[in-house]
């Protein structure tokens with residue numbers, strides 16, 4: 599094992615995957631569609647799963663250096679990706695609904711991408727959760743006249759202040775909040791906003807399900823790689839994923855909080871992988887193994903090529919080894935109970 603341990607192996611898996619012809623074609627298509635711009639906005643092919651959304655990791659965050667790319671997902675739903683969260687877009691005669699707002703400086707670029715498919719007003723912004731890579735542009739969109747919508751706890755989280763959390767402007771806070779579920783009806787589409795029931799990523803996460811288009815935005819509860827458990831316990835995220843799996847169908851396109859489009863089968867594979875990994879680590883902890891020993895035993899071995907943290911499109915550069923350490927600590931507390 600090299601100085602980077604698991605991370606090295608994951609990077610090998612990552613570079614290998616880029617050699618596949620499918621990915622090469624996807625990159626070629628991406629380059630072409632970006633360069634032809636708006637003309638072909640309606641002619642783009644659907645994003646293949648694992649395809650072509652730009653990866654926000656390690657990017658220079660200077661707005662001039664970021665391209666916000668619009669992609670058709672399925673039905674009436676599009677996704678905008680550049681840096682920070684994926685933004686889902688539903689546009690039509692009733693105006694535009696977007697999910698999440700990335701960071702504050704990118705609003706103008708995001709609007710340029712939106713204008714490729716609609717000249718209508720942004721009427722609604724739904725936030726999946728409170729983190730600033732998903733809510734940073736809220737105030738800008740509110741000033742354009744959009745109504746901000748989120749789960750009750752998200753508003754409470756955004757109102758909390760601390761040494762690293764200066765007060766959020768009142769205009770950036772949700773105007774409308776909901777408890778368990780909220781239904782919206784616009785552009786011929788039933789949109790269901792579902793509170794993810796167990797605290798896992800935050801306490802106020804929402805899934806946004808565009809039923810007519812059969813597309814769901816999950817926020818960071820599901821990022822198509824090993825889950826960050828910030829609140830709650832290891833079962834919370836499994837329960838949230840099971841709710842997602844039950845709520846959607848085999849052809850639903852999943853827009854994760856960051857990274858590439860996924861399917862229900864992808865989510866089920868990650869859920870099953872996590873159950874195996876959790877069993878292994880719990881067993882190792884029960885035998886008294888330290889983190890270093892667990893790391894050497896490599897409990898994620900056959901899953902890293904597909905689900906390592908480095909494979910996701912997260913902005914913060916967090917390695918699989920760092921993830922394993924935090925997951926070990928979560929499970930160590932649970933085993934001691």
Ligand SMILES: [Zn+2]
Nearest residue numbers: 727729799818
């Ligand atoms: Zn987050």
